[in-house]
Structures are given as structure tokens and as C-alpha cells.
Amino acid sequence: MSSILRRCTKLTHSGILSMLPGSNGRSCALQYFASEKRYSTSSKIKVDLDSNTGVAIMQFQSPPVNSLSLDFLTEFAINIEKLELDRSCRGVIITSALPKVFSAGLDILEMYQKSPEHYVEFWKAVQEAWFKLYGSSKVTIAAINGNSPAGGCLLAMCCDYRIMAENPRYSIGLNETQLGIVAPFWFKDTMQNVVGHRETEKGLQLGKLYTAPEALKVGLVDELVPEEKVVSSAAEAMSKWLAIPDHARQLSKSMMRKPTIDRLLAAREADITNFVSFTSKDSIQKSLGMYMEMLKKRRS
């Protein structure tokens, strides 16, 4: 990994990168990884695995805002599973290829005016993505290079370490109550495991979207760095995590996360039933419809 950083630094200093269109530290890291094995290219997610370092970089590339649709979540779970089974992979960096947004969270259209059967399928995909990422034995680092509300925040919180662009216009948090919906207990558990009970209680009730500096202050993210350095800083952090023997780190991770995972495993079906009955309510559909309208108005 340090070879990646040395190479990035060299290129940046030599000015070669500045000759590339749209070049910056972030693209340097991406270009380096891209020169390695293209692991998978699906329409919404790109994964490159560096066979020398064992580090995969997963880039979300689903315009306009990387919302977590059924198709996106399915691709995501498949990719994480594939990397999990690959013994040559030791760590995964998750980031966005789109400007200004890491992920807009769950795709609201998947929860709006659809059939109960669709809600079941969608929620299973949300659960599956969480199980795969939260339960991953690999080192996972979120390189948060844009806004990351709700489900986007959940994905980031599932990772072992979070680095966010220090842009104060970017925010992150579980803002579900602002949409008139309630974050499920395992979203809450995941946040509580990151920032503790009190901050989760405030954050969840208020549907708080933390600015990048606020997120650092409460421990929702671990580091803020200039936007162009988010991916190279993630690579740097990754090298520290990979210096620890895998078996010891993996057992420690599993020891910390197993109770949270077991809790959803035990309530998986009930959680789906709750989601379907909650989402199907007229009042919830109305709230979601109004929220989508508000997003559109804000744009015009």
C-alpha cells in the first residue's frame, strides 16, 4: 500500500497528473487501482482489485445520486460476497465515482406506490447488503467523498473506518425521521456501535444530518481530509489496518459485531413484516410522496 502512496506522491510532484483531465489525488489512487485487475464491472458499481496489495476499490457509479435501488443493492451484495470469498483480497475501500455524493441512501422510489411483494423483495436486499458488509471479515474503509444521508450513512457506518472530505457542505447521518419514517432497530444498533447511546438518541430523533466537522466531533467519521485526498488517505489508513495479522483482527471484529448481527438474524422475518406494513400505510406513503416533491422543488 505504501508503494501506492509513493507512486501517487511521485506522480503528483512530477506534475504528470496535472496534465491529465480532471486529475487530482483522488484520481491518482483510482488510476493506480484501475491499472490493476478489473475485478468486476457492473452497471452501477465498479470494483478493481490490486493483486499486489490485496486491496479492492469499489466505486459507486449510479447517477444521479447513487441511490440504493433493488438492483444497486443486489450488485453490491454480490460484489462484497465475491471479495469475501477471494483469499487474495484483504481490504476494501468504498467510495463514489460521482461528484458531491457518496450515496443518497435507499432509493425512495422503491418504497413508494409499489406492491407488498416488491417491498418484501426490496427489504430483503437491504438486509442482505447489511449482513454482507457488516459481517465482512475484510478491512473495510469508507472514503466518503460527498453527501451520505440515511442508507448512505448506514453503509459508511458498516465499515471499520471512515474518512470524509472536509467540505462543510457535505453531510452524513440517519435522517429518516425528517422523511416521516423510522430507522429500523439494526440501523440504530449500527449507529450506536459507532457513536454511542446518547448521540444516537439525539441523532435519530432529530433525523440529524451532521456536517463533516460535526461528524468528526461526535466520532461518526474518523478523519477529515481535503476532498482530493479522500481515497489516497483511505489507502494510507488501509496499510495500517493491514499491518495487523488477519486472523487476530478478524476474530476481534467478529467478537464486536456478532451480537448485533445475531439480533437481526433472529428477527429477520419480523423485520420484513414490519417494514412492509409500515411502508404500506397511507400516512407513510403520503410522507414519502411529499418528501420526493420537496426534493424536486428544491431543485427547481
Ligand SMILES: CCCCC/C=C\C/C=C\C=C\CC(=O)SCCNC(=O)CCNC(=O)[C@H](O)C(C)(C)COP(=O)(O)OP(=O)(O)OC[C@H]1O[C@@H](n2cnc3c(N)ncnc32)[C@H](O)[C@@H]1OP(=O)(O)O
Ligand atoms: C416501527 C417499524 C419500523 C420498521 C422499519 C420501517 C421503515 C424504515 C424505512 C426506511 C429506511 C430508509 C432509509 C433511507 O435511506 S431513506 C432515503 C433518505 N435519503 C435522503 O433523504 C436523501 C435525499 N436526497 C438528497 O438529500 C439529495 O438528493 C442529495 C444531498 C443526496 C444530493 O443532492 P443533489 O442536489 O446533488 O441532487 P438532487 O437534485 O437532490 O437529486 C437528484 C435526483 O435524485 C433524486 N433523489 C435524490 N435522493 C433520492 C433517493 N434517496 N431516492 C430516490 N431518488 C432520489 C432527486 O429526487 C432528483 O430527482 P429528479 O428531480 O432529477 O427527478
